[in-house]
Amino acid sequence: MTRMTVKRKLEILSDAAKYDASCASSGSSKRDSRDGNGLGSNEGSGICHAYAPDGRCISLLKILMTNFCVYDCSYCVNRVSSNVPRARFTVDEVVDLTINFYRRNYIEGLFLSSGIIRSPDATMADMVRIARRLRRKESFRGYIHLKTIPDAAPELIAEAGLLADRLSINVELPTDAAVEAYAPEKSPEQIRGAMADVRHRKDAAQDRSHRGRRPPRFAPAGQSTQMIIGADGATDKTILGRSTRLYGDYKLKRVYYSAFSPIPDSSAKLPLISPPLQREHRLYQADWLLRFYGFELDEITSTTRDGNLDLAVDPKLAWALEHRALFPVDVNKAPKELLLRVPGFGVKTVKRIVSTRRHCYLRYDHLLRIGGAMKKAQPFIVAGGWSPGSLTDSACLRARFAPPPEQLTLF
Amino acid sequence: MYHVVIPKIGAATAWRTAARGFLAAQVPPHEICWQEPGAAPELFARTQAPPPTGDIKVSRRFVAMANSVVWHRDRDRFARLYGFLWRLRDAPHLTGDHGDSRLARLRRMEKNVHRCQHKMKAFVRFREIGDPEAPRRSFAAWFEPTHHTVEPTASFFARRFGDMDWRIITPDKTAICVDGVVSFSAGQPRPDLPEDAHEDLWIAYFENIFNPARLKVSAMCSEMPKKYWKNLPEAVAIPNLVKTAPERAEKMARAAPTLPPLRAERMKERLAQGNATDGTLPSQSSALRQRK
Numbered sequence: 113m114t115r116m117t118v119k120r121k122l123e124i125l126s127d128a129a130k131y132d133a134s135c136a137s138s139g140s141s142k143r144d145s146r147d148g149n150g151l152g153s154n155e156g157s158g159i160c161h162a163y164a165p166d167g168r169c170i171s172l173l174k175i176l177m178t179n180f181c182v183y184d185c186s187y188c189v190n191r192v193s194s195n196v197p198r199a200r201f202t203v204d205e206v207v208d209l210t211i212n213f214y215r216r217n218y219i220e221g222l223f224l225s226s227g228i229i230r231s232p233d234a235t236m237a238d239m240v241r242i243a244r245r246l247r248r249k250e251s252f253r254g255y256i257h258l259k260t261i262p263d264a265a266p267e268l269i270a271e272a273g274l275l276a277d278r279l280s281i282n283v284e285l286p287t288d289a290a291v292e293a294y295a296p297e298k299s300p301e302q303i304r305g306a307m308a309d310v311r312h313r314k315d316a317a318q319d320r321s322h323r324g325r326r327p328p329r330f331a332p333a334g335q336s337t338q339m340i341i342g343a344d345g346a347t348d349k350t351i352l353g354r355s356t357r358l359y360g361d362y363k364l365k366r367v368y369y370s371a372f373s374p375i376p377d378s379s380a381k382l383p384l385i386s387p388p389l390q391r392e393h394r395l396y397q398a399d400w401l402l403r404f405y406g407f408e409l410d411e412i413t414s415t416t417r418d419g420n421l422d423l424a425v426d427p428k429l430a431w432a433l434e435h436r437a438l439f440p441v442d443v444n445k446a447p448k449e450l451l452l453r454v455p456g457f458g459v460k461t462v463k464r465i466v467s468t469r470r471h472c473y474l475r476y477d478h479l480l481r482i483g484g485a486m487k488k489a490q491p492f493i494v495a496g497g498w499s500p501g502s503l504t505d506s507a508c509l510r511a512r513f514a515p516p517p518e519q520l521t522l523f
Numbered sequence: 524m525y526h527v528v529i530p531k532i533g534a535a536t537a538w539r540t541a542a543r544g545f546l547a548a549q550v551p552p553h554e555i556c557w558q559e560p561g562a563a564p565e566l567f568a569r570t571q572a573p574p575p576t577g578d579i580k581v582s583r584r585f586v587a588m589a590n591s592v593v594w595h596r597d598r599d600r601f602a603r604l605y606g607f608l609w610r611l612r613d614a615p616h617l618t619g620d621h622g623d624s625r626l627a628r629l630r631r632m633e634k635n636v637h638r639c640q641h642k643m644k645a646f647v648r649f650r651e652i653g654d655p656e657a658p659r660r661s662f663a664a665w666f667e668p669t670h671h672t673v674e675p676t677a678s679f680f681a682r683r684f685g686d687m688d689w690r691i692i693t694p695d696k697t698a699i700c701v702d703g704v705v706s707f708s709a710g711q712p713r714p715d716l717p718e719d720a721h722e723d724l725w726i727a728y729f730e731n732i733f734n735p736a737r738l739k740v741s742a743m744c745s746e747m748p749k750k751y752w753k754n755l756p757e758a759v760a761i762p763n764l765v766k767t768a769p770e771r772a773e774k775m776a777r778a779a780p781t782l783p784p785l786r787a788e789r790m791k792e793r794l795a796q797g798n799a800t801d802g803t804l805p806s807q808s809s810a811l812r813q814r815k
């Protein structure tokens with residue numbers, strides 16, 4: 113058999129990695145290579161070095177170490193029963209690609225995951241070897257994200273956390289039943305156990321020893337996970353409920369939602385649909401409201417009857433439309449918590465409103481300058497020179513925001 | 524009337540020194556003509572700013588903003604900054620006033636520069652110009668920023684690429700970093716950089732990380748505006764990816780589910796016996812068997 117070129121491997125193993133939504137490289141420990149003895153830096157906020165035509169950020173070299181896999185997850189292009197071409201990178205090849213891409217300013221670092229070959233431990237050990245080589249031999253100070261294998265040995269996870277900025281383990285699907293049905297070799301409990309383990313190691317690395325020394329930091333950019341949505345029948349309420357628990361129980365940095373997307377070689381168990389991109393978008397918005405805007409889970413999911421978010425309007429607007437009695441709010445007087453509920457006002461806008469109104473009376477055009485999305489906010493606020501009158505209660509308010517219904521044609 | 528030329532290299536310090544002098548000497552904005560190099564001085568104008576005297580206290584927020592705005596390509600940037608600084612004498616609270624329209628404009632300019640710096644950090648693409656085996660490798664890039672962003676952004680590259688030499692050439696300034704020391708010189712026309720084999724690999728990566736089932740060209744273009752494409756090697760792949768995406772997505776959807784390869788059954792069996800290809804799969808296999 114002729115040996116596969118690195119380029120061909122890269123094609124296969126990046127194609128296999130694209131269904132992982134995360135490409136984040138932010139929020140890790142600050143470091144640089146000014147001392148001249150290494151390569152790379154991390155300054156807190158991540159950088160997207162390119163955007164693919166799917167609009168997604170390309171920040172990391174996101175590849176699989178190998179797409180050989182002995183598991184048979186129905187949604188996954190790498191499952192043992194799929195007919196895609198297979199490849200496997202050597203440790204050297206991954207290290208070399210990472211360093212050379214980094215030096216050319218293509219990437220912030222590496223996001224490495226893998227199909228499961230031989231045994232979970234052997235797979236994880238190879239991934240750790242790559243990270244170790246990058247850090248020790250190449251003195252690489254860029255970003256490393258490792259997708260850990262759920263039942264790999266604890267020593268391997270311990271070392272992975274010291275080498276990588278972020279660790280992740282995918283919960284894969286929103287409910288345990290779905291995982292059992294579509295990822296038969298995986299165990300939801302084991303996945304949660306692995307997440308708990310990472311959380312504890314991270315917590316432990318924060319405690320100073322009795323001499324006041326800090327242990328080396330463990331996965332400083334935290335852990336994240338991903339859920340595929342639209343492959344099983346879970347409602348948004350179920351999905352958001354699951355992520356709320358994940359954020360709470362394991363202190364996750366991020367839960368990624370990945371719209372189930374057609375794959376080149378599908379399984380009969382999971383017929384293909386076009387990916388529910390709008391739903392994915394609404395879930396991210398709801399996720400944001402839960403984490404940064406003080407919304408409770410049932411406030412968001414109670415606006416619809418079937419437990420799914422309104423696809424036509426964003427979840428904050430949907431909530432406001434259902435709670436018109438609370439509006440309009442006076443931007444010069446309302447407490448911060450209420451301002452955060454105004455559609456069109458982001459966290460930054462609210463912060464600016466609160467700081468500016470201390471020394472001046474806010475008028476409508478001030479708000480424009482501050483950067484509120486005023487078209488959206490109009491019906492819900494009172495400001496100097498602006499009152500929405502009967503607009504807030506008007507029956508057609510929703511129609512103002514919802515996209516027009518699809519045009520009907522003669523049948 | 525004063526006529527002050529702010530040089531291209533070191534503009535931030537030059538503007539600040541001049542502004543401090545004018546402020547100390549109480550020269551009002553309308554008596555100063557701030558210029559970029561190359562403009563003809565007015566006849567009878569004084570070309571030296573008064574030397575700064577004494578301590579002048581200005582809010583840190585203003586200084587940070589000025590340090591960005593001086594790199595904006597707007598020709599009136601120096602005058603706008605001084606105009607605002609002049610107003611600050613009697614109304615120091617102005618720096619926090621989100622309602623002030625002239626401040627809002629400066630803030631917008633600051634934002635433009637920040638965005639431009641951000642895009643520069645993202646979109647500069649180096650090519651190797653030295654021996655890859657040399658103890659310090661060297662790289663060069665050609666870049667065309669929207670504002671005069673090379674100087675304030677060079678330190679980022681110095682922090683990041685500590686163990687290699689690099690240069691970033693732009694039409695209006697060149698940043699060179701040798702042995703960790705950054706220096707600036709005049710701009711240059713587009714140089715002929717040697718071909719770099721890794722570009723081909725990078726393009727292959729770009730093509731394959733894209734999911735044709737999620738085509739969203741507008742999202743790509745708003746984050747990676749077309750004006751940058753000509754200097755991004757991967758951009759050559761975009762037209763074809765966009766063109767073939769719908770067809771590829773449809774083909775995936777239409778393709779009937781395939782039968783698993785023979786290998787799959789064998790591997791599954793071995794997995795169930797607790798024996799993967801050439802190692803063992805512990806712990807889970809018993810649970811697996813029960814479920815089946």
Ligand code: SF4
Pocket residue numbers: 181182183184185188189190191192226227228295
């Ligand atoms: S374990 Fe499942 S999801 Fe992971 S690569 Fe294998 S088949 Fe895909």
